[in-house]
Amino acid sequence: MLEKEWVFLDENVNEAQAEAYAELFNIPVIVAKVLLNRGFTDAAEAKKFLDKNSDSFYSPSLLCDMEKAVARINEAIEKKEHVVVYGDYDVDGITSTALLVSFLREKGIDAQAYIPDRQNEGYGINKGAIKSISESGATLIISVDTGITAFEETEYAKELGCDVIITDHHECKQELPNAIAVINPKRIDCNYPFKDLAGVGVAFKLVCAASEKSERELLDEYADIVALGTIADVVSLKDENRIIAARGIEKLSKNPNTGLAAVISTLGLRQKWNNCAVVSYSIAPRLNAAGRMSNAMIAVNLLLTKDPLEAQELAIKLDTDNKNRQNEEKIIFDQAVEMINGTDIADKKVLVLAKRNWHHGIIGVVASRICERYNKTCILISIEDEWCKSSGRSVEGLNLFDALGHCSDILEKFGGHAYAAGFSIKEEYIPELDRRLNEFANQCQCEEKLPRILIDSKITVKDINAATIRKTEVLAPYGAGNKVPIFALMNAKIVDIKTLSEGKHCRLLVESENRLVEAIAFGSGSMASEFCIGDLVDIAGELNINLYNGQVRLQIIVSGIRIVHKEIGEILPDRNDFVEIYRYLRQNGNMSDELANLSGQLTDKLGRRIMREKLINVLRVFKDLEILNFNKLGDVVQITLNETEKGKKVSIDKSKEYQLIKKEAEELYK
Numbered sequence: 001m002l003e004k005e006w007v008f009l010d011e012n013v014n015e016a017q018a019e020a021y022a023e024l025f026n027i028p029v030i031v032a033k034v035l036l037n038r039g040f041t042d043a044a045e046a047k048k049f050l051d052k053n054s055d056s057f058y059s060p061s062l063l064c065d066m067e068k069a070v071a072r073i074n075e076a077i078e079k080k081e082h083v084v085v086y087g088d089y090d091v092d093g094i095t096s097t098a099l100l101v102s103f104l105r106e107k108g109i110d111a112q113a114y115i116p117d118r119q120n121e122g123y124g125i126n127k128g129a130i131k132s133i134s135e136s137g138a139t140l141i142i143s144v145d146t147g148i149t150a151f152e153e154t155e156y157a158k159e160l161g162c163d164v165i166i167t168d169h170h171e172c173k174q175e176l177p178n179a180i181a182v183i184n185p186k187r188i189d190c191n192y193p194f195k196d197l198a199g200v201g202v203a204f205k206l207v208c209a210a211s212e213k214s215e216r217e218l219l220d221e222y223a224d225i226v227a228l229g230t231i232a233d234v235v236s237l238k239d240e241n242r243i244i245a246a247r248g249i250e251k252l253s254k255n256p257n258t259g260l261a262a263v264i265s266t267l268g269l270r271q272k273w274n275n276c277a278v279v280s281y282s283i284a285p286r287l288n289a290a291g292r293m294s295n296a297m298i299a300v301n302l303l304l305t306k307d308p309l310e311a312q313e314l315a316i317k318l319d320t321d322n323k324n325r326q327n328e329e330k331i332i333f334d335q336a337v338e339m340i341n342g343t344d345i346a347d348k349k350v351l352v353l354a355k356r357n358w359h360h361g362i363i364g365v366v367a368s369r370i371c372e373r374y375n376k377t378c379i380l381i382s383i384e385d386e387w388c389k390s391s392g393r394s395v396e397g398l399n400l401f402d403a404l405g406h407c408s409d410i411l412e413k414f415g416g417h418a419y420a421a422g423f424s425i426k427e428e429y430i431p432e433l434d435r436r437l438n439e440f441a442n443q444c445q446c447e448e449k450l451p452r453i454l455i456d457s458k459i460t461v462k463d464i465n466a467a468t469i470r471k472t473e474v475l476a477p478y479g480a481g482n483k484v485p486i487f488a489l490m491n492a493k494i495v496d497i498k499t500l501s502e503g504k505h506c507r508l509l510v511e512s513e514n515r516l517v518e519a520i521a522f523g524s525g526s527m528a529s530e531f532c533i534g535d536l537v538d539i540a541g542e543l544n545i546n547l548y549n550g551q552v553r554l555q556i557i558v559s560g561i562r563i564v565h566k567e568i569g570e571i572l573p574d575r576n577d578f579v580e581i582y583r584y585l586r587q588n589g590n591m592s593d594e595l596a597n598l599s600g601q602l603t604d605k606l607g608r609r610i611m612r613e614k615l616i617n618v619l620r621v622f623k624d625l626e627i628l629n630f631n632k633l634g635d636v637v638q639i640t641l642n643e644t645e646k647g648k649k650v651s652i653d654k655s656k657e658y659q660l661i662k663k664e665a666e667e668l669y670k
Contacts, residue, residue, distance in 0.1 A: 004559075006488070006562070007452050008455050009033075010455070013457075014036065017032075021046065025046070028472075031472050034457070052243055053247075058193050058194060063190060063202075064184075064189060065182055069183055073109075073165075076109055077107050077109055080108070083110065083111045083112075083141075084113070084141050085097050085141075085144060086125060086143045087113065087300075088116075088144075091232035091284045092199045094229070094287055094296055094303070095225045096144035096145045096200040096202075097115060099225050099229075101304060114133060115291070115295075118291055118360060119361075124149070124150065125143060125150040130153055134162050140165070143166045144200075145199025145200070147168050147179075148166060148168040148171075148176070150164075154179050158178075165180050166181070168183075168202065170186070172188075174188050184202065185202065194240050194241075196239070197235070200225070200228075201244065219243075219247055224251040224257050224260055225260075228279060231276050232284035237480060246477050252279070258306055262312045262315035263302070263319075264283070275476060275478070276476075286319060287302075289322040289324070292362060293321040294317075298314055298317055298321075302318065325361070332355075332366045332380070333369055333370070335358075336380065339353050340374070349441035350403070351374065354382075356384070360382055360389045363389075367379065367391050368420075373636065374634040374635075375395060375450070377403075383430075384427075387412055387426065388426065388427055390425065392416075395451075398441055403437050403440045404421055407437065407440075411429075411433075455488045458487070459488065463487070466552065469543045486542060487540070488539065490538045491538065492539060494509070494510050494531055494532070495510065496508070497532075499528045505523065506521040506527040510539065517556060518556070519541065520556070522557070527596060529597065529601075530596040532603075535564075536563070536564040537564060539556055541560070542556070543555075563611065568665050568666070568668070572661065572665040573618045577618060581602060581618050584606075585622075585641060589641065590641055592636060593636065593637065594635050594636055595632070595635060599611065599612045599615050616632065619637070619639070621652060621655045621661065625655050627641070627650065628640060628641045
């Protein structure tokens with residue numbers, strides 16, 4: 001598991017206020033601390049946050065141009081016009097499109113959906129699509145989750161006799177497309193109180209304004225679709241989005257849309273569930289897979305159908321697309337890792353990796369995984385004959401959008417934000433892009449920081465009980481802007497270690513105050529070789545109730561774990577450590593491996609504990625003595641052995657690095 005910095009948010013919490021909140025809201029003190037950590041120091045604001053079932057929606061008329069949009073839609077209803085809803089191929093765009101098409105059809109409008117092909121058309125409104133839509137007889141185009149920069153395309157539509165209404169939620173400039181209406185809460189001149197609606201949230205506001213039904217009635221009807229797009233687009237789950245997500249999850253778990261019911265059926269969710277994680281990691285990826293692997297219209301049709309048999313067929317197709325996406329993702333990830341292993345990237349702050357015909361729809365997901373694994377900004381480029389397509393993800397401290405702006409003269413176009421962006425580039429400019437991005441990162445002195453775990457409160461085993469865990473659910477739904485609370489159990493003793501799912505996950509059983517607690521580290525099977533029975537550890541993670549085969553199991557879902565060192569010898573290597581680790585490295589040659597794996601292999605080989613901190617210290621000394629070079633990149637350590645003269649002896653004591661390590665260890669264990 002990636003090394004992380006632990007930040008205890010409760011260190012600055014007012015204990016008296018936490019206890020007052022606990023009594024006022026009938027919640028455990030640790031839950032009250034979470035509220036305070038999230039900035040709810042005013043009791044009235046805290047109460048509003050906890051009351052997620054309220055109907056405190058803002059009037060749609062507060063959005064600029066809403067009246068103009070409703071008037072034009074009413075005209076289309078009266079004249080029975082052909083209307084096309086133009087959306088994006090991600091889940092937000094898909095749900096926005098299905099929502100508006102469904103509503104317009106109920107109004108008697110001949111409404112059709114249009115989603116551009118990701119591979120051939122790319123993102124946003126394009127003139128070829130507008131020409132095709134116009135030729136189909138459409139006289140009104142309504143964009144959802146896109147269009148805020150479609151200046152030329154809007155003018156082109158008008159030339160062809162099509163009016164345009166734009167609904168979007170992306171950042172916009174002061175100048176807007178010359179459309180009938182431009183509805184976007186982020187408009188500079190818009191006074192709408194909540195700016196963080198997803199695209200589907202903006203589309204829902206248009207539906208509310210154009211309908212005779214109340215907002216509550218419409219949310220009861222469409223909450224699952226609106227919540228799906230809102231959660232998938234990772235917008236802040238505060239204010240209106242919190243209400244939408246809470247109502248939507250309830251509807252999804254009880255009486256979902258016909259198509260979504262079919263998707264949930266393919267997931268095999270037989271027990272009651274009520275959290276955003278299922279939406280984010282199980283339902284949304286299947287709809288996203290359509291736009292990535294085949295055609296997003298499959299997902300739109302799934303949300304529009306009322307036929308359970310058709311819904312089941314489409315859900316199975318999406319499940320297949322998702323499996324193909326996972327397979328393609330693994331191939332690209334493995335190829336990217338192989339490229340990294342064959343390159344000296346220690347001094348690079350930005351990894352630029354390119355290969356012919358990497359799948360456009362997958363490279364963003366892989367870039368995110370590479371970024372997380374190596375703790376470096378990563379850009380993946382699919383090389384093609386003309387313009388190469390790319391997707392990038394960034395770590396904290398480097399604004400990727402600004403970095404690409406530094407290279408704009410060699411890019412066809414680029415877009416995105418600080419942590420995620422994409423662009424097109426000619427193949428011959430890729431080396432220059434690599435050079436400039438790393439130059440930019442060095443000039444702005446972007447430090448490579450450890451990822452942080454923000455811990456809401458330290459807990460004891462007495463806090464790990466069903467009643468307390470259930471009461472933390474008053475804080476749900478969780479997502480951007482309202483993360484799952486993370487708690488830390490300190491100084492627990494490991495009494496059992498197992499791997500699960502063929503080594504993918506690690507299960508620890510720990511003891512504290514004569515009670516046993518289960519901790520599950522998903523995707524971190526290598527952790528099993530990093531720890532030993534008897535180790536004292538601090539565990540940070542989410543408290544969870546696992547219902548399996550009728551049994552209730554209380555768990556910590558691990559976000560981070562660290563050893564509580566008992567003695568200096570656990571981190572300060574002795575002569576035998578140096579000798580035997582040197583022999584092992586010479587026998588195995590140059591390598592690139594996860595630190596936990598290498599630590600476990602050495603422990604097994606040498607028959608005694610070689611902890612990761614001790615291993616890193618050995619490598620630091622060997623590097624100082626020019627025996628080898630090594631780079632630590634996130635979870636991974638790269639080791640390159642240097643040629644040494646036969647019979648040449650080196651003195652560990654003469655290493656300045658060893659003296660520094662010794663001093664650090666002695667200070668720690670005074």
